[in-house]
Amino acid sequence: MAVLFDMDGVILKGKSTPRDTYYQASNHVLDKIDQSVSETDRNRLEVYSYEKFKKACQSADAPLNPQKLWQEREQMVSELEHEHIMSGSRKLYEDTSVLSSIHENIPIAIVSNNRQATVEFVVDYYDLPVDIAKGRTPSPDGFRRKKPDPHYLTKACNQLEVSAGLYVGDRQKDMIAADRAGISGVFIRREHNESKPLPEKAEYEIHSLRELPDTITKESEIS
Numbered sequence: 001m002a003v004l005f006d007m008d009g010v011i012l013k014g015k016s017t018p019r020d021t022y023y024q025a026s027n028h029v030l031d032k033i034d035q036s037v038s039e040t041d042r043n044r045l046e047v048y049s050y051e052k053f054k055k056a057c058q059s060a061d062a063p064l065n066p067q068k069l070w071q072e073r074e075q076m077v078s079e080l081e082h083e084h085i086m087s088g089s090r091k092l093y094e095d096t097s098v099l100s101s102i103h104e105n106i107p108i109a110i111v112s113n114n115r116q117a118t119v120e121f122v123v124d125y126y127d128l129p130v131d132i133a134k135g136r137t138p139s140p141d142g143f144r145r146k147k148p149d150p151h152y153l154t155k156a157c158n159q160l161e162v163s164a165g166l167y168v169g170d171r172q173k174d175m176i177a178a179d180r181a182g183i184s185g186v187f188i189r190r191e192h193n194e195s196k197p198l199p200e201k202a203e204y205e206i207h208s209l210r211e212l213p214d215t216i217t218k219e220s221e222i223s
Contacts, residue, residue, distance in 0.1 A: 002162045006169040007112035014090045025076035037062050050143045074138035078117040095209040103129040109156045113146040148173040150181035175201035
């Protein structure tokens with residue numbers, strides 16, 4: 001058995017990478033390659049999803065390679081996000097202190113829709129007791145495999161060599177991904193989802209990570 005965690009909104013404060021970071025990253029990459037792109041086209045490249053990003057590249061006045069530009073932007077977004085974290089704008093939730101005691105008996109992984117580089121950075125920067133840190137790869141395929149696709153969750157479970165476990169998340173797609181991966185979803189209440197209805201696929205509901213030891217005991221009895 002293992003315990004896997006989403007990162008943004010569960011371990012790290014903040015629902016996701018700030019939207020304007022994508023705009024800053026796109027501009028930085030375009031300036032770096034000395035690409036003359038209108039302000040209108042630059043604004044269109046602010047989008048989060050690859051398909052919309054690809055369309056924006058294809059409709060731009062200047063010739064843009066969407067796949068190459070996407071990968072470079074992904075890397076730049078991570079670099080900017082790391083600066084935000086080091087500045088103190090995104091900190092750990094206080095209840096993450098419970099991870100150390102959990103890790104004494106059970107392997108732990110972080111599986112996030114955030115980028116691989118950023119997940120690894122957070123684990124190293126905050127010295128988290130994590131066996132596997134997994135995020136999306138900086139490619140179009142990596143983006144398409146994010147949750148609710150169970151790809152990264154399944155991969156983490158295989159690396160940990162476990163077939164049972166808990167996945168702690170703060171969104172419906174986390175619970176769907178857990179169900180598809182064959183593990184139990186734990187829906188954690190945070191300030192940003194306090195009034196959201198409990199997702200149908202959630203097996204457990206907690207209001208703090210400090211409730212996890214009891215949840216682990218319940219799951220172990222079932223398994």
